[in-house]
Amino acid sequence: MANLKLGKLPDRTPSKITISVSAELNxxxxxxxxxxxxxxxxxxxxxxxxxxxxxxxxxxDRAFAKARKEGLPGAGASEKPRRQSASTSDDPLRxx
Numbered sequence: 001m002a003n004l005k006l007g008k009l010p011d012r013t014p015s016k017i018t019i020s021v022s023a024e025l026n027x028x029x030x031x032x033x034x035x036x037x038x039x040x041x042x043x044x045x046x047x048x049x050x051x052x053x054x055x056x057x058x059x060x061d062r063a064f065a066k067a068r069k070e071g072l073p074g075a076g077a078s079e080k081p082r083r084q085s086a087s088t089s090d091d092p093l094r095x096x
Contacts, residue, residue: 021029029046032053037043058064067075
C-alpha cells in the first residue's frame with residue numbers, strides 16, 4: 001500500500017438535525033436570509049444558511065477551540081485521523 005502524505009478523508013455524509021426555535025429567532029433567521037439575498041443576489045433558504053452559521057460560530061469560539069486542541073472530553077477534540085467506519089467522523093466541523 002502507498003504511503004500517502006494525505007490521510008484517508010473523513011466521512012462527509014451530512015447529518016440531519018431537527019430543532020425548534022422561538023418565533024423571534026425564526027423571524028431573525030428569515031431576515032438574515034433576506035439580507036443575504038439582497039447582498040449577494042442569490043437566494044438561500046434558512047436551512048441552507050444555518051450549517052455555515054453554526055460552523056462559523058464554533059470556529060470563532062476560542063474556548064471551544066482550546067478545549068478541542070487539548071482533547072477535552074465532549075469538545076470534539078481534533079486528533080489524528082483513525083481508520084473508522086463510513087458512518088462515523090471524529091470532527092463534525094470538517095466532516096459535514
